[in-house]
Amino acid sequence: MPLCTLTKRLLRWKDPTLHFVTCLVIALVLTLAVDGYKALDGPGSSRRNNGNFTFRSSDIISLLSAAMIVLTITAAAWSSAVLWRSAHDVWTRHYVVPKHGLGPSERAEVMNKTVNEMHWIVSYKLQRWTENRFKNRQWQDLVVALALLPIIPQLISAPLLEGSLDWKSSQEFGAKASAASANPTANFARWRYYAGGEQSSSPDIKIAAGLAGTAWQNATAPDSPSRSKRCRHVVNNNRFPVGSALHNATVPCIVIHSVSWPDSPAPNSIIRVFNNSKDLSLSGDDSFASVDSPGIAVLFDPTNTTLKVYPPSRQRNSSLLLRPAYPNPLLFSGKMIAIVHISKRYLYEPQLLDPFGYSTxxxxxxxxxxxxxxxxxxxxxxxxxRLEVEFTAGVSTPESSTYISHRVVESGPSDPIKSDIQPGPWVKEALYLMSDVMTAVAIMNNTSLNTWNDLTNYTENLIRASYQGSWDMLHARFDQNSTNLTVTLAEPRLQASVSKPRVAGWLTIHLLFALTAIPVWFLEGTDDARKNINDPTDFILYLKKEVSCNDQKDGNGEGSDEEKLGFTAQTRAEESLEQENRLLPTDAKS
Structure with a gap:
């Protein structure tokens, strides 16, 4: 086959080919490039930053709309060709071929039926099967129906694609900043008064409980609906955006391995500590003196080795003249005993105060x-x-911690394990402060702790929040050892999410539309005239040419019946052209 002939045949099918290629490109761009893309959120940020160009969400929507317009143009060209070639086939088979041997009135009747059928095809993009318009339907009528069937779904498929694009809030890491690791108001000189026991610890306990509330007021993890078990740390209020990353910060960390609830009576050693719970307090207060607050708990070392119970004198360091040493690093790993106040009964209303709700x-x-x-x-x-709590407490230095608020960071992408925890300063001092802070946190209830039928989780979460608050208080008030930490700032983004099933459904509709070239090819056969009909104008020119040929056969009289019939068909075609200009897209009107 000569190359020029092959080229001409391929060009005849350029409209459906171009249309489907355009659809395929749009689908690939949406699923491979747009899906997951983080666009700028609003006009506040520049599209070009640090040599990189970032689209706004409105840019992507505009580009998609422009692509749909281009697609409409390519679809309109092929739709017009399918409609008018199908109409030409109906005209040829149902009028031109059967007209021979018919009288003028019969010809007029057949022609009117044929023109009405063509008008239905062009106006409604469907072939009527509800009426027996012709005595004998032919196999070509089924081919015409197959050619017309995908046109209407193609015309109304745009919302399927445009609705496949959703947006959700996201972020992107951008510029760098720095933050001091220590509180600028920290003063180690004040540690001598705290360590010497000459200064009441009550203000420090309140500060620690407040820091626990600041860190755990939103107790869920940013990427999980469940309560977080990750390590948290209250940092300086630098007003960095939420989601920013703080690198290599030292954070207090505790991993609670188990909380068991023994079913045996408490030994005498634990009863003695319970009866002298005031000895567990650095402030000298008895935690269980607050009898109207069930949920109060204390934590202590039953072996009296790592955390020795202080004598009633409350003296922690006998000398205020000597500057106390910086606390030694400690990593605690072992079991401690927690005693929790469960319920309080009154003689009068409310008679019973029981936030845990256990019958036994x-x-x-x-x-x-x-x-x-x-x-x-x-x-x-x-x-x-009483409960037995096994845990590991120390500090952690994760590579990256996330700002979950302007003052709170949460370490790592997952819950810590024992190997993540290292020895650190202020750990032993924080453990000594735990009973006081646990009492304050339980009374304040500022960390959203659940109690009902949830004793073990309540105890675990109370210990976790109290340890963090205790360590943060000591670090913020007394630790002057500060380093500059790197912060990677988070920038707000809108992340695109593309529904692949919707895109696949839309692409399938347009593939079927492009495949209408197959039934059209069957309809064309060897009719060269039909191959050149692409719009109403081509069809009208064909009718005029047919009438002119009939004139030459019939002479120059008043005009043959075929001329009159041809004129009628031409008039109906022109009416169809006018209606087509109203129904089809803009490019078909030209």
């Missing part, structure tokens, strides 16, 4: 009795229970 306890420690005159029974006034 694995073990209990009672304090005081109360006689209910109405029931004629004696009840324990306050009920406590």
């Amino acid at each position: 306890l694995n073990n209990s420690i009672a304090r005081g009795e109360i006689y209910d005159f109405e029931l004629g029974k004696v009840f324990n006034e306050s009920v406590y229970t």
Whole structure:
């Protein structure tokens, strides 16, 4: 086959080919390039930053709209060709061929039916099968129906593609900044008063409880709906954007391996500590003196080795003249005992205050009795229970911590494990402060702790928040060792999300539309005239040419019946052209 002939044949199908190639390119760009793209959020940021160009979300939407317009133009050209070539096939088979041997009135009737059929095809893009318009339907009518069927779905498919693009809030790391690791108001000279026991610890306990509330007021992880078990740290208020990354910061970290609730009575050693719980407090306050606040808990070392119970004198360092040494690093890993206040009973309303709601306890420690005159029974006034907590406490230096608020960072992308924790300063001092801070946090309830039928998780979360608050208080008030840390700032973005099933469905519709070239090729056959009909103008010229040929055959009289019939068909075609200009896209009107 000569190259020029092959080229001409390929060019005849350029419209459906170009249309489907355009659709394929749009689908690939959406799924491979746009899906997951982080666009600028609003006009506040420049598109060009640090030599990189970033689109705004409005730019992507505009480009998609422009692509849809180009697609409409290519679709309109092929739609017009399919409609008018199908109409030409109906005209030829149902009028031109059968007209021979028919009288004028019969010809007029057949022609009117044929023109009406053509008008339906051009106006509604469908072939009528509800009426038996012709005595004998032919196989070509089925081919015409197949050629017309994908046109309407193609015309209304744009919302399927445009609706496949969604946007969600996201962020992108951008510029660098620096932050001091220590509080600028920290003063180690004040440590001598705290360590010497001459200064009340009550203000420090309140500060620690406040820092715990600051860190854990939103207790869920940024990427999970469950309560976070990651390490948190209250930093200086530099107003860095939420989502920014703080690198190589030292954060207090505790991993609680297990919280068990023994079902055996408490040994005498634990009962002695319970009866002298004031000895666990650095401020000299008895945690369990707050009898109206169930949920209060204390934590202590039952072996009295790592954390020795202080004597009642409360003296921690006998000399204020000597500058106290900087605290030695410590990594604690072992078991401690937690005693939790479960319930409080009153003689009058509310009679029973029980935030945990357990009908039975694995073990209990009672304090005081109360006689209910109405029931004629004696009840324990306050009920406590003990738990065994195994944990590892120290510090962690993750490569990256995330700002979950302007003052709080959360370490790492996942929950820490024991190997992530290292020895650090202020760890032992924070553990000594735990009982006081746990009491304050439980009373304030500023960390969203759940209690109902959730004793073990309550205890775990209370310990985690109290340790973080205690360490942060000590670090913020006394630690002057400061280094400059690098912060990678987060910039707000809108991340594109493309629904691939929608894109696939849209592409399938347009593939079927492009494949209408196959039934059109069957309809063309060897009819050279039909191959050149692409719009209403081509069809009208064909009718005029046909009428002119009939004139030459019939002479120059008043005009043959075929001329009159041809004129009628031409008139209906011109009417169809006018309606087509209203229905088809803009390029078909030309």
